[in-house]
Each structure stands twice: as C-alpha cells, then as structure tokens.
Amino acid sequence: MTTILDSEIDSQAAFYNIAAVERDTGLSKDTLRVWERRYGFPKPQRDQHDERLYSLPDLEKLRLLRLLIDYGHRPGKIINRSTAELSQMISARTPEKSPPPELAAIIDLLLQHDVERFRNALLQALMKQGLLRFVTETVAGLNHWIGEAWLAGRIAVFDEHLYSEHIQNILRNAIIAQPGRGSGPRVLLTSLPGEKHRIGLLMVEAVLTAEGAACVALGTETPIIDIKNAVPAYRVDVVALSFSSAITQTAALAGLAELRTLLPAAVEVWGGGGALARARKAAPGVLLLRSFDDLRYALERWRVENAQR
Amino acid sequence: MTTILDSEIDSQAAFYNIAAVERDTGLSKDTLRVWERRYGFPKPQRDQHDERLYSLPDLEKLRLLRLLIDYGHRPGKIINRSTAELSQMISARTPEKSPPPELAAIIDLLLQHDVERFRNALLQALMKQGLLRFVTETVAGLNHWIGEAWLAGRIAVFDEHLYSEHIQNILRNAIIAQPGRGSGPRVLLTSLPGEKHRIGLLMVEAVLTAEGAACVALGTETPIIDIKNAVPAYRVDVVALSFSSAITQTAALAGLAELRTLLPAAVEVWGGGGALARARKAAPGVLLLRSFDDLRYALERWRVENAQR
C-alpha cells in the first residue's frame, strides 16, 4: 500500500494512487482501470511495483469528465478531447444568465464569500416573506440558479457546499420553530438509496409542517425495506419520497411502484422532485407532485377524504 | 449492473450484492473477497451469473466484525466465531447494556417512536444544560450509545435515521441562534470524500461558535483540492476535519498529511473524531484533537499565539 504521503514526499511532483483518485473524483477503481484499457485515458505512470500513479492534470481532466457525464455526455465521445476543450464545453453549455434581480443580492454575497452577510440576507428574506413564500420562491429560485451554475462550472464546489449548509441551517431552524400540532396526516419523508439531495426534502418538510401536518423525517437514502418497517412503527398515513434530477425518471418511478406494492393500501405514496417533473403517469395508487401547489392540494384532499375518522 | 434495489425487490427475501455490503458495512469489495478466499467467511450464495448474494445474517455478522476490529481485535482471530459469540463479546466489552440514566428517558422515547415527545425532550435538555454541556455530554453520549446499538443491531435503521435528523435540527437551530462572530479564528469545517457523518461536524461547529470562533462550514465530503481553494477565498486561519470511525485511521492520517502539504504554513490543520481517537501521532504541522477539551484548548492556544497581530 503506497500512501499518498509517500509518493508526494519522495518526488516533489504530486502523484495520486488509485484509491486517492477514486476518493477525489468519485470514479470507482474499476472504472478507472477499464477506461485505461478501453480508451487509453487516463494512462498513469507506474511505481516500482506497477501500481498506478496519477498526475494532477489527469485528476483535473477526470473531474471535468465526471461533470460532463453527469450532465449527459457519453464517456466514449469526450474522453479523448483535451482538457481545454472539455473546459470550454462546460462554460459553453449554459449561456451566462444573470440571476433574477430579487435573488441577485443574495447570490452576490455568496460569490463574494461574505459568510455573515449571506447568512443574514437569508434570514431577512425568511422574516420578510414568511416560511411558505421563502421556501417556494426564494429557496426554489436559488436552488435552480445554483444548480445550473454548478453544472456550468461557474460556481466553486466549496461555494455550493456552503450554500447547502446555510440553507439547511435556515430550514431546520424554521422547522423546529413550528408548533408541533397534528391536525393533518402523519407523513414519512425520505429518499431512496442513491438519492443524496437533502434540500428538497427539507423544503417539503418545512411546507408540510407549516400546513399543520406531522412529519417523520428520515433524511436521505433509506432502503426500501426500512421504509416499509418504519410505516407501522410510526403509524404513518403517507409516505413521501423526493427524487432530484441526479436520478433517472425510470428509476424513480420503479422505486415508487415497488414501495406501493410493499405498503398497505391505506397508506398513500407520494413522489416529487426534479426527476419526476416531466413524468406523465405513475403506477396506480402513486401520487405525483410536480409543484408545491400540488403538495398543498394533496394535503387538503387527504384531509377531506379522511374527515370522518 | 444489479442495483441493490432490484435484489431487494425482486425476491422478498433480502439479498445484498457486494456493492451494497460495501456501502452498509464499510468493508471494501476487495476485503470481502479476500476474507472469503482466506477464512471461508462470508460465503454468500451466487446468482445465475456467479455474482455474490449476501444474506441478512451475513450482513449482521459483518457489522459485528467491523465493530470488534475497530476496537482492536484481529480479523483472523474472530471471523469464524458465531454471531452470538461476537454479540456477546461486544456486550461484554460495554458493561452497561442499558444507557446511562440521564440518557435513558430520551432513548426510550426514540425507541417508542414518539416523535413529538422525543423532540421536546431534546429541546428541554438543551435549555437546561446550555449548548456546551448539551453537545459534549448529552449528544456525545447519545451518539455513542446509538452508534453501538446500531452496530450491534439493537436499533432499527429508521430509528437511527430519525435520530440523526432530529439532532441535526437541534444543533443547526442552536448554531443559527448564536450571535455573530467574536474574536476567534476563522475555522473551515468539513470532512473528506467518503466521510458522510454530519453530526460530529455540527457538534464541533456548535462548540466553536459558542466559543466565539467564526465557522465556515462546508458540510461533508469536500474534495481536498476544493478545500485548498476555499482557504484563500474565505481567508481561513484553521482547517478542521472530522473523521468518524467509518474511515480507517490510516486513511484519515493520510488525508490530513496531504492537506498539510497543500496549504500554506500559516494555516493550521486540525483533525478529530472517532477514527483518530487512538492515533499516536500525525504528520508534522497537523494537530490531533481527541476530545472537545482538546478543541477548546487548541482554540485558546491559537488566540494566545496570534494575539499580537
């Protein structure tokens, strides 16, 4: 096992072993080896025992490739282009749109790395608009703009991380401030394994809590079996799943359909998020929510239908 | 590519492919294969194309093995013992099977799935103890007990998810309630790719903020390159990384050493968390924090050393 430390100390040039590259790019060791075999890139140096040593430029190019593949390009088509070309593809992908004026001030503070004032701007927007409008307008708008800017490489990774953390702080703060009354349904809120985006879930939780529903939030990536087991334990009326555009629409619909078959008919299954925004129809007994208005409407409908009990 | 979803859905009996086992136990695919070759465990079934299908009992035993190895046992010595024996070794290790009395009430509410009262109990503990004691005593104690219970299979997956969400809500609520920055250093707070545990980071952020430091929290899994780029952007004085016991000590120390070489000498590098609790020494210029007292001491030392400027 050659540690990164050794390789960096022995020669001043920075080299990375395959485990470090997997960690930094998210590409598995198997993928890295098979790309080398099939496409000839990356073709790292070897140490005295034939173990791969990747260079920093290789790492940069691999990161660009990862970005473009996530956006929908095929590896085989782009892997042999130069780093400069790839970089250009990313900046050319989305025309440089400036954010809508009501968000521009907040985004400016983020891009200027002014943490304190960024935090305060978010808090002020929340105070001014109230939770519902803050979530459905400001946070949704910011998410959209930041997501696009991230794909286009116009925003640094660490800025995106900081944004996500602060939005989480604000939303969770707002959620906990709500009184815990329970006139509405008990809603179990989570995502399936592979879906790591938390902000969408928190937005839904904020809206539902504000509307008086009782949320049981399990965070992201709960295995289906465990969702099934949680339903009786928490006496849940509705299971709501969130799917960001990181997951394919097919996978999202399949997951919802499977969950539907596992749960008793009395428990409703709702699905929403970017991956389902363009979906036409789901499995029978699964409700698709394409907007926050849909969500509030679904809640109202549940209350009407279950008024007798 | 067989997804975990498929293997769990297609047959009602729960089977897990090797990628799912890697994800759930933290043991690499290579390790799982070499254990099978050398020790004969785990010896999973195969599907129609000779791919491994692990059973749920295998998964349980692997979890116990992982825990005992983390405590210092050698794989070869314990791998062929029965699950019951391993389970007994763990409970023998921790004399207190029941949680300490001051935590028992809170844990009971979690295990009884009483969401509202669980939330209120946490809030009350926070009010009563103040943020510092709440974090270093209550949250640390709960983490420890829940972590052990989870690894020993005494607590449901969804309960652990719910716990994590609520602790996050409370901690982020407390963090945002702090007044702005004080006199302390600017501390960049994050974890390296592969380290997904958020609660430790939030605990540190809460303590640092309470002590008057200005935190720049990037959440989990920030690639090293992006940490390097964030340091000048946010004019950071200290980079603090968290490593839970999900990562090996070797990997944690290597990551810290690599970061040290990438950052200017004026920027301090701190590391802490379960993975480093038993580490002897780190690379030169890297400070290991083995407790929250160490953290507060390091903060004080920084203030003294940087008082003149």
Added chain:
DNA sequence: CGTGGTCATATGTCTTGGACAATATAAGGA
C-alpha cells in the same frame, strides 16, 4: 408528428488468483 418497440452498442461492475506493501505481534537485546 409523436409514441412505442426492437436491436446494437456503450459502459460500469463483477469475476478469479496472484502478488506485495503496510501493519501488528513476537522475540531478542540494551
């Protein structure tokens, strides 16, 4: 013109068995 189905290709993950570096343990000597 859109919708759905079939086929070919592209792509990622899994397989085996061998090799060896890093780590832990044991043994020896100051």
Added chain:
DNA sequence: TCCTTATATTGTCCAAGACATATGACCACG
C-alpha cells in the same frame, strides 16, 4: 522498561474476461 529486528497477518492492487444494464438509433404504427 524501552528500542530494534524478525515474522505473521491483513488489506489493496493488478490483469483480462464476462455480462447486465443503460443509451441511442432505427423503424413501424397510430
């Protein structure tokens, strides 16, 4: 008791092959 050296243990890497799934192209149908 502490440090050094030898030995055993253990995790990671390698190679090339295989194949399931995802994607894209083509075609037929309403």
